[in-house]
Amino acid sequence: MKQSIKGLADLFLLLIIAVLAALLLLPRAKERLSFNYQPVPNYSMKNQDQEQKTQEQLAKPREIAVLFGWREKTGQGTIEKTVEVVADDPIEEATWLKPMGFVSGQDGARNYLFKESKTGKVLTLASGVESKGWKLLEVTPEGFLLEFQGKEYIIKQNE
Secondary structure, eight states, rough: OHHHHHHHHHHHHHHHHHHHHHHSOOOOOOOOOOOOOOOEEEHHHHHHHHHHHHHHHHHOHHHHHTTTTTTOTTTTTTTOOOOOOSSSOOOOOOETEEEEEEOOTTTOOOEEEEEETOOOOOOEEETTTTTEEEEEEOSSSSSEEEETTTEEEEEEEOO
16 A cells, blocks of 8 residues: 555656656747837827917916015015005914915816915815805915905915
């Protein structure tokens, strides 16, 4: 009985060696590399017009730089414009809101982002549209004029 089990084990090992030798010695088919080639799209006048329209909708570098506190320099210093608002109540500065920038939608409308330091939440406002009680009234290079529950607040640009 022991000899028959040993003989079967030897036969099984010989079979494995024969299969491996056959795999190594027989020629294999060469692997082909496949490339996903896509032709360059045909740019027509229609595509150029669409591209030009999207370029016009994008923000200019100066508009973006103002969000980060950049001011255009002249020979005598910086240009500073002041916004004069006449009101019965003085406008309070919303120091807990920090401007983060804006994103442009597909229709070209800008949505301005403000971070509330009290809650850590981001507030998204479009001009004239109310969101979470806040309404964006005016955007200037110096800052933003917002309204909350009938009271106006000003947010200065990042300095």
